[in-house]
Amino acid sequence: RAQRSAWPTALLALPGVSSSFARLTRGWTAEQRVRGVMALCYGDPGRVTDEGFLHAVEEMERRLELPYFWDAMARSSRGIVDAYTLGGQHGLWRQAERVLAPTLLVYGGRDRLVSFRMARRAATAFRGSRLLTLPDAGHVAMMEYPETVAQAARELIADHGGS
Structure with missing residues (x-):
């Protein structure tokens, strides 16, 4: 189930919504955005x-x-919605199960776009993955806590034969 704060992304995917949103927000400054x-x-x-x-x-x-x-925004939103709603072999969880590469999953406890509750499910879907949870981080944990995420990535690489 999508988090309420992610609904605007889904709405932008609907035909005509991005152009309407562009008109409605014409007065917003880049700083406000x-x-x-x-x-x-x-x-x-x-x-x-x-x-x-x-x-x-x-x-x-x-x-x-x-x-x-605005066209790029609409198409990107559609891509996100498609990825989350495709079923069968093309579904995100099915694709995750097929990943064989060492995987570091990073979840922020304050993420308003992807629920923190998905962390355990993702860790199960990506076989042999490592899960790094950062309770105070949001969706861009790697930007908020770059040293912590970089250290976890270095450890993953080193443990899998990288230097």
């Missing part, structure tokens, strides 16, 4: 440095100028 995305993606948006925030605003301004921005 970035703050909204950061509130959705970070467990603690305060972990974003001033420099990081400014770069994100600049990038948002650049993207908003692209003539295909």
